[in-house]
Amino acid sequence: MPSALQLAHGHPHLISAVLACRKLLHRRAVVAAAASAVPLPGLDWAVDAALLSRLIPAMNARFGLAPDQIDQLAPEQRHQVQKAVTMVGSALIGKFISKELVLRLAQTVGLRLGAKQAARFVPLAGQVVSAALGYSVLRYLGEEHLKDCVRVALAAHLTLPLPGPEAARLVDR
DSSP, X not given: OOOHHHHTTTOHHHHHHHHHHHHHHHHHHHHHHHHHHSOOTTHHHHHHHHHHHHHHHHHHHHTTOSHXXXXXXXXXXXXXXXXXXXXXXXXXXXXXXXXXXXHHHHHTTHHHHHHHHHHTTSTTHHHHHHHHHHHHHHHXXXXXXXXXXXXXXXXXXXXXXXXXXXXXXXXXX
């Protein structure tokens, strides 16, 4: 399966958006890994949910797919975006991100999250495994969403850079 960068090939603005989002994703995944290593029950879930609830909207905004950005499009282009979102099957593009959406997203990798919970209670080695799983889970979820954003932008023929300065500020945090 192609990566988000491969999907964006030949579209410089999409490539730029993918690289900026990957940088943000890496920073957030490192935070998730650190939280996963701490042996406090539920801490990693809370941190993952908080990170995803900010990461997903920032990625959407970078691609011009935040709800307020979509609302500002011309009606025919808004329809194209909504059609592309439906075609790609993403529940996170063009929506306000709620706890329920984040939890549904986390359930897609439930087995890894369960292993992460169990591993953290094994001294030292378990915490390293838990941190690695915490990093990889957030990276996986973020990369999948990134692919969806690229697919929607391509299918809807969005001409980037669509986002304003607010989107760039969100991604650079």
